[in-house]
Amino acid sequence: MSGIAFELDGRPVAAEAGETIWEVARREGTEIPHLCHLPAGGFRADGNCRVCVVEIAGERALAASCIRQPTEGMKVTASGGRAPKARAASRPAGPAPTISTPSSEPFSSIRSGCQPRRHSSPAVAFWV
Numbered sequence: 001m002s003g004i005a006f007e008l009d010g011r012p013v014a015a016e017a018g019e020t021i022w023e024v025a026r027r028e029g030t031e032i033p034h035l036c037h038l039p040a041g042g043f044r045a046d047g048n049c050r051v052c053v054v055e056i057a058g059e060r061a062l063a064a065s066c067i068r069q070p071t072e073g074m075k076v077t078a079s080g081g082r083a084p085k086a087r088a089a090s091r092p093a094g095p096a097p098t099i100s101t102p103s104s105e106p107f108s109s110i111r112s113g114c115q116p117r118r119h120s121s122p123a124v125a126f127w128v
Helices: 021-028 083-090
Strands: 004-008 011-015 053-056 075-077 116-118 125-127
Touching: 004 021, 011 021, 053 083
Parallel strands: 004 075
Antiparallel strands: 004 011, 053 075, 116 125
């Protein structure tokens, strides 16, 4: 295993330099809900929405996986622990808003091919 070795949900994984926990999770097949990662340019991960939080062993606060880079030996829990409950608390109460991009294209057209994933509330959709 080359790169930065760490654990993701109990499995050994490796990250390349500059890669975030969210990017490694996606590559490894672990789903972490998110709002900011889009294939189109003009978007950057800020970690403000808190939809992608994960639990890191030894840290009190949950970390936004879209901006956090793993370190050697880190133990990350994405599918269990406190993270799913915190993600649920950060979901909006109403339907997903209509969002325009800096280029004025509808948000849905930029997400080409992505489908909304329904969660516990039928009125809320998160993109994965």
